[in-house]
Each structure stands twice: as structure tokens, then as C-alpha cells.
Amino acid sequence: MQFGMQKISEDKIRQHAGILLKFEDTKEARSGVGQITTFNQLGFDGINQKPDGWYFPYDINDTAIVLETKAYEPNSNLNSNLTQLEEYIKITQRKYNQVVGILYNGNEAIIYKNDKFYREDNELFSKDYYLKLFTQSSIDKPKIYSCTKSINDNLHTNFGINNLKHRMIFTACALVADRKGANLNGLKGRDFATLQGEIIKTLENSYSEQKALNLKLDIIKEQFNLISFNYTKNQKAIDSFIDDVIAISGYIKAESWNGEDVMGIFFNEFTRYKGKSEAGQVFTPDHITSLMYRIANVNYKDNVLDACCGSGAFLVKSMNNMINEVGGNFNENAVRQIQNERLFGIEFDKELFALACANMLIHKDGKTNLTHDDARSEAACEWIKSKKITKVLMNPPYENKFGCLPIVKNVLDNVESGAICAFLLPSNKLEVGKKQVLKWLKKHSLLKIIKLPKEIFTRVKGAAETSIFIFKAHEPQGNKEIFGCYIKEDGLETVKNQGRHDLKGKWQELEDFWVDVIYKQSGDESCQWIKPNESLQYKMPEPKFEITEQDFKKVVLDYMLFENGIDKKEFEKTILESVLYGSDINLDEDEIKIKV
Template sequence: MIRADMISTIGRKYLTSNIENDEYSYPKAFSVVSLTFTPIRNSAGRTFEKLDIRFVKDNVTVLIETKQNFTKADEEQLSAYVEYEKALTGNKTVAILANTVNDNVKVWRGVVSDSDLMQKETALRSMDEYVDFYTSKINDKEKVMQNTYKLNEMLHRHSIPEKLRSQFVGTCLLALKNGLDYSTPSLTAAQIRTRIKEVLEELLNSDINKAEKLALLNRNVLGDQYVRQLSIAAFREILKFIEDNILPFINDKSTSGQDLLNLFFVTFNKYVGKSDRNQAFTPDHITDFMAKITGVNKHSVVLDPCCGSGSFLVRAMTQALDDCATATEQENVKKHQIFGIEFDENIYGLATTNMLIHSDGNSNIRQGSCFDLADWIKDAKPNIILMNPPYNGQRIHLPKKYVATWTKNKKEDPSKGLYFVKYIADTLNSINHQAKLAVLLPVACSIGTSGEIARLKREILQENTLDAVFTLPNEIFYPGASASACCMVFKIGTKHNDVSNPDTFFGYCKDDGFKKKKNLGRVEQIDTGTGKSKWVEIEREWIELYRNRRSVDGLSATHKVNGDDEWLCEAYMKTDYTKLTERDFQQTINDYLAYLVKEGHIYEA
């Protein structure tokens, strides 16, 4: 394909040449922004400085190096341009080798390495499509949710218990992704289980905790009596459905693929028994938002001390990998910068499986209580903490010295999870290590101005800063836990009353563009005017308000607070009366009436 056709296909309006012949000089670009350009040399001493074609839209750059007939050796040149681009703009990249004598192309999402090669990309696309490599596709999400619901019904029909389903399906999905062959007619169900075990052993080969993780997966999944009772026909039916209806939507080489995989786990974990209804698995778009506001990048060391199925860890890893310029940087992120702890054995197995599906060196996920791993946390030295602690932790989940302060009839954590924040902050402060912590907590922690919650709020602010609080939509965990939640952001190791600190930012983030849908939970909505996801624009607004600390009536406020104050936007923002309707008034009256009935102040007739 000739260069003019390449430019036309991707979109000339996105072309960003800065020298003749539509080429792009990185030395010139670096000099314009007063950065020092350091040329990269190959093994023969040759330097690479001028890219053939460059396109930019939003925060995505497409780099094309043209050849008459490219070879493996040309990848080194393209890789150098990716490194320049990351140093110059920090943009996410799509890197392409393209022939001029035919239509052959080779495409990488991000780093030019075997793991980031997009083998199915055999033709050039438009710029909008390349930008989509880094954004979620709502139609695929809905399809996965629908197929997950159908799969749940199938597992119910084959007597797989609810608590086992996520881990069982995750294990099957992992095996299928790595070449499990289950179609041979002579295979028995026992032989399929053996083949799945072999896949797991190979994947965990370099994991220092291999024996422990294999033992858990064998005992809790493959060795479970309900899995062992599956007939060969039932096993094949389940594997076939996963292969045909789940696996095609999961491309772990793209951000949208990562989103879909997390969505699969989160959606599936909503099908739990009544005893587990308070398990609050974090929705994927909220993990994405929290990773962005804490600024996760390739330098971040991320910890989730209550990692559940691993959604925060996967999201943080995705964002960090997108910031990398080389395969070496990516490998370092996977092996040395992602840390997780999970108390529950079964959910720990799910987190392990989730990270393995994402090709992560998952040896830094530990099973146990974060309160017993203080030294491990100190050694990790995380500078970003993302967490969603249990809101109703029982005595077994918390340290004895804290439980000893509870009254005898107290069954659940009176701090509603705030004690986890205090513990992590204290652990890092003990080694004078600064970090940023974003945590999901029930709204009760924000409005609490007395008792255990107020005490912890005051103590946390003695050594740490409350940077921001976001009030999240009602029923954010629907159809799982029913708690109303907020996201608090702390600066660990910076005193709240430090004169350099701005006032705390409060965001009223009640509308995320999601709507409840039967059997599917909360579903992302499309703007009928633009055809794009409403959430994408809403998230952009939330982040812009926070980063610029802007006060907008009905949306946000800034206010100086202490541990005795309410930490909620509703207490400080001004109402935008222009947006109020008669329906809003009626809803408020209804809510107040329901409150009076609930508290016993009035009685229904």
C-alpha cells in the first residue's frame, strides 16, 4: 500500500508530520518542548530518529514505519520510536510495520514485543478504531453479561454450587485460553481434569508459591466433589459454552479485553447465596476510575490488601503496562510492582486465576490476613494502595488487639472497614514511606461524627491527609451488596493540617451513566446523540473536576474539614436549582416518608 493510501485509511486530519514528506522528526519534536533527545542505537551502531508516519488523537498515538518488505530486524527500529513517543508525550501507542509493495502489516498494541503483537490485525484501520483498542466496547460487555447469565443457569442445571462457580469457570477459561484440548472422543472427565491441572502447573512454573496455589486449586476446584461428579457430556457442554460464548470476547492484549474479563468475574460473583450478599465486588468502571485518580503508571508499586478476585490489581497492571515503552519495563511491572493479599481461600484462588489469565507473574499475591503481613507490606513499599475492605468484618477478620475493644455483643467491625485504612497508613508511616490510598467505604464512614468511626477519622488525620471524597451512585454493587458507598482518597505520610495542603475536594458522583437491567445488573448506557458510552464522558468530567479542584454547583465542592466533620459532598456543595424538577421534589418527599416509617415515627395505614 502506498503511503498516501495509508494516511487516507487512518485519517489525514490526525497526521502530525513536522518535516517534509509527511515524516516526523523526534529530535525536532524534543527540542520544541525543551527536552533532551537521546538517540537509541541498535547493535550495529545505527541510530533511529525519523518516523515515516505519525497520527495522534486524544492520548493515543499511531506510529507507522514503512518498508518495501519488512523483516524481524525492522522491529528494533519501530521499538525505538515507541520509546521516543513515551518519553515525549506519555501517550498510549499502536505501532505498525507496513509494506509499500503489498498490503501486509504487523501491529502491536503498546510495546513492540511478542506478547503485545496483535496477530489478528492484518489490515490498516481508521484512527477511531485504533483509539478503541484502549477503550471499552459496550456491546461486547452486554454480550458477555448475557452469556454469563446463561452459563450460570447451565452450571445450576449441572449442580455446581454458587460459591464454586466463579473459580470453576475461571479455571476452565484459563485452561482453554492456554490450549486445553477436550474434544478427543475417548477422553474421560477425570482425564480432562488432569489436563487442566497440567496447564496450571505449566503456568505456575516460575511461581515461588506454586505448590500452595496448586494445592488450593486442586482441593477447592478440580478436587471438589461437585466437579468430580460431572459426567463427560456435562463437562464438554460447559467447556464448549465457555469456548464459544465467553473466550471470544476476552482479548487480554487490549484494555477493552481487560475490562471484559474483569466484568466477567464481577458479574459472575454476583450470583452468590444469601449469606454472601454483603460481598461487595468492585465494578470494573470504578476500579478504572480509582486507578486513574491515583495516577497509576509504570513507576507505581500497587497494593490491594483485600484484593478479592483481583480486579484492582488487574486494572492497575493494565494502566501501568500501557505506560511502558519496552518489554523489560512491562516484565518489571508484572513481577515486582503488583501486590495483593486475600483472606478467603476460595477468593484467593480466584485472584490467582484472574492474574494468570492476564499473563501476570502472580507470585506477589498472598493468602492470609493483611494484619499478619506488616513486614511483607513494608518490604513491598507500595506507593499506590487501592482497596475495598469488608464493611462487616467479623472477629476472625481483624487483629485481636482491635477486637478486644469491642463490646461483648458486637458481632461486626464497628469501623465499617475504616480500621483497614488506619492499619495500612500506620504500617507505611512506620517506615516513613509516602503513598496515595484510594478506598471504597460505606457512606456511614463519611457521615460518622461519633463513636469508633469518629475516633479513627481523627487518628488517621494526625499523620495523613484526606485529599478527596467522592459520593458514588446508589446501589453501586447491585445486585450484590446493598451498601451505599463513597471513595476516599488519602495522602499517606502527609499531615492533614500541613499548610501546603489544599482544602479537601468533594465530588457528588451519583450518576455514572449506568442503569439497572434485569438479570444483568447495572449496565453501561449509550448516548443516543453521539453513539458513545455515557460513562466515558462522565468519568472525564469527574477526573477533571478533581484534578483542578473546581467547585461546581450540584457536582463538587472544596472545604477544609477535620476528623469531627462530615466527609461528604452533600454537606458542602451548593444546589444547582436550575436542574431541579417536580419529580425530584416528589422523590425527596417519598424518601423522607420512607425514613419516618422505617424509624417508627409514623405508621402505614
């Protein structure tokens, strides 16, 4: 609920916040709102300041929440009140290691995770949503990799499916069948034709209701039927495939699933065998989809577009985060609205489109808002315009022959006014196309450039270094400079035959740090401001010039030899002879005299 444009007192805001957050004492925590209770009374000795709201668990290892509220006035700047919130967070951190800080004025909420900015919202949710911010996924990623590798090897070796995307499509359709009620386990011991028939029957039933709205859903069946098999008589291989599909499906159903852990792993593991697809596209790493969602400040009220959606990674990430924001799957009406009205994707490649549809079907949503089209076309422009897009998350194909810059321009021109658009592109892409990009900036703004670690796409042969470019649509650049920063490392490590993984759990802390830096536009030595007319890429700092004492002496000696007309090689020969045969060398301050 937002209060609109009228002025609202802080007392009313505080009371309303307490209701939304469900702040009340329980057996697990002391909780409430009001400005009469001091930190001292809440267990923080000697601290007489009074928080507006609090949730302080009796177990100090649990997550605490501290609330600061402000009266609402139209056109007021909530950011100017962050100092008080940051102070309350520091106080709370004296006892708790995990603290969520909230600043709220009825129309806006700024959320901190410990001392780092987390996100902005235009409303508050129940405390349960904020308590989950520190919850780590417990999904067994090595097991998922093991299952996925087993599936890929099985389909390739035992069934003879040589086309990589066909192996992906067949597996994705099997996952749809399992998620939509097919009894795959009951098909063990049955022949391949029976398995294939059950998958296609369940697949057709799964989108029958949406088919009237999106005839292009038939492309899934079309692509499934194009898959050719060299051999289908290996019963052990059939049963092993079924076991692996059921195992992965179980992880998707798990409450600890957070959008990227299963499907992201699934698709990236398959594409590991082919660094770059025929469509000139690379699949976005899981942790980068998470970062882009946050720095574009996407929330459940946004209409999110990926106009080159590939397998649908950005859309699945957005869907999962948005569902969490409305309180999870128990909020059926809000979840249904997200699934059917908030996620939009375009994909030109038929095989990838089939994968995207299957991916969304696996999650029981969104498939009616996917279209098979060319993002460079007029039809795609009209489609985008009709969807009233407010946020864009994209990793378009990088090569010019696939229309990288025309796609970006089409998206910017046809989304809503003020839409925030985040594109993952080669770091020099806009600089190379500077002439045309500067024309865009007469209509749109380039707000931020975040250069990513060099290793992001190391598995992809010939892959460029990449950056995230954040635009604001339909707001001219004018004299505004562009904020830039450089995420030098992401904490991931390379595992043989498995790509790069967050083995030591470093990324979440790094993500929180960089979201904070990018929001505040300060806080790291890599931060810089870029004049658009001078550059459209992050400017790597010049390496520091350093000279050792030995280097300095060598330069001085070379200069003295030059000034006195002495041949350097002859001098070196004389030095060697002096060492070997005991010759004398005399140097005076006016000239160099050599005696042999």
C-alpha cells in the same frame, strides 16, 4: 528518560519529545516538531501561532495530537503552562473531533483528551499509545454475558455445584487450562474425569516455576479439589461447558480486551446470583476500577497494592493499563517487569484467594505477588512494608467485624511515604469512626472524597452508599481542607437479570469529565471543601426551600384565623356551607367576620 535536576532548554526538550513520540511525516499524517511552522501552514487558515509538535492525520476523523513543550527547571510548576496547551487544543478541534494535547518539560507530561485532563506521567510514550486513547472496545459484551450465564446455569443445574464460589473456581481453573495450552476442544466427547484431570494437570504445570517463591499457590489446587459434583454423566453439558470456556478465553486473547470487559463481566455475572459474599465483600464494578486507577494517577512505574484483593479486579485493571502504557505486549521486558514486580495482593478468604491466583494465571502474570493472609495482622503489615508500595486501590470489606478501618490504617502505616491510596468505602464510614480517623490524620492526609452514584451497589442487599476516599500516606493533614465532589449519575442502566450496564456508551465521557474535575478540583457545582474537624464525608447540600403562591396564601390564612381566635375546622365547615347554600362571607382588613 528523565533529565534529572539540571536545567534543560526548551529546544532540547522539543527535539527529545519528537523522538519519543516518533513525530515524522507519513502517508497518513503530517507530523513533526519545531517552532517555525504555523497552524496556518498546517491547514488551519489564518492561525499564525506555532505549535511545538503536531500529528495531524489527513483523515480528519482520525485522532490528532498537539504538543506544547517547556524548558525544564528544578522545582518548576508545569501546571502553570496549561493555558497555552488548552488554546492549541481548541485550535486543533476546529478540524478534528478527537484531539490529544500534551504538555511536556522533560521530567513531566500532562495529557489532555480533548479539553479534559486525562493523566499525568513522568515520561512520554510513542504516539501510538496516545492515538489509542479514543479507541473504543469492540468486544461483544452480550455474548460474554450469554456464555457466562450458560456456564453458571450449566454447573449449577447439570453438575449440581451448589456453592457459588466453587462454580467460579472451577470455571476460572478451566480458563487457566485453556490459556496455558490444554486442548479443551479435543476433550469434547470425553468423560468428566478426563476433563477434570486435564484441568488440574495444566493448572499445576502453570505455576510450578513460581511455587518455590510462593507455596500458597497450592491453595488453588486445594480449593479445586474441594469442589463437589452431584452428577457428571451429562455429556451434552460437558461439551457445552467446554464451548463456553473456549469462547470466553478467546475474548481475553482479543486485542480489543481492556482489562475489565471480560474478567470483570465474568466475575460480576457469577456474583449476580449472590449479592454479597460470605466474606462481607462486594465486587467492584468495572467502570469504578477504571475511575480509581485514573484518579489515583497510577502508572506502570508504581508498585500497586490491593490488600483485600478478592478476585483481583484492581490488579488486572492495573496490569492491563500499565502494559498499554509501555507500548503493549511486544515490549516483553517491560511487560514481564510489570507482571512480576508491580502488582501485589492480599486476600484472607481461601476461595477468593484461589480465584485471584487463577485470574492472574489467566493473564500469565503476577501470581507470585499474591499472598493468603489477614490484612489486619502484623505479618501482613511487614509484607506490605517490604513491597515498597506507591499506590493503593482497594474495596475492603465494609463491616466492622471484618476490620474495615483497621485494614485501612495498616495499609496507610506501611506503604511508602507519599503513596496515594484510594479506598472505596461506605460514605459515612470515616465519619462514624471519626475519633480514630482523626488520629490517623496526625500522620496521613485525606485529600479527596468522591461520592458515587447511589445505584452503584443496588444489586447488593443492604449495601451502603459509597465514596472514594483518597489519602496521601505519611504526610500530616495539618490545616488542609478536603476536596469533595458528587458523581450523581454514571449513565449505566439496569438490564433485567443482568445488572447495570453502559448500554448507551455514556460512561467514558463521564469518566473523562470527572477525572478532569477531580484533578483541577473545580468545574462542577457539586465541588466543595470540607474541614476535617467538621466532617469526614461528602456533605450533601440542603434541598432548596421553595414555596408556591398557594402555599403562601394558606399560611397567611392560617395565621389570620389564629390571630382572630377562629377555629380552622369551623371555618372550613362554614366555607363549605357557603358554597352549598349560598351564605355570605365578609372579610375586612382588621378582622374576619363570618355571616351565615
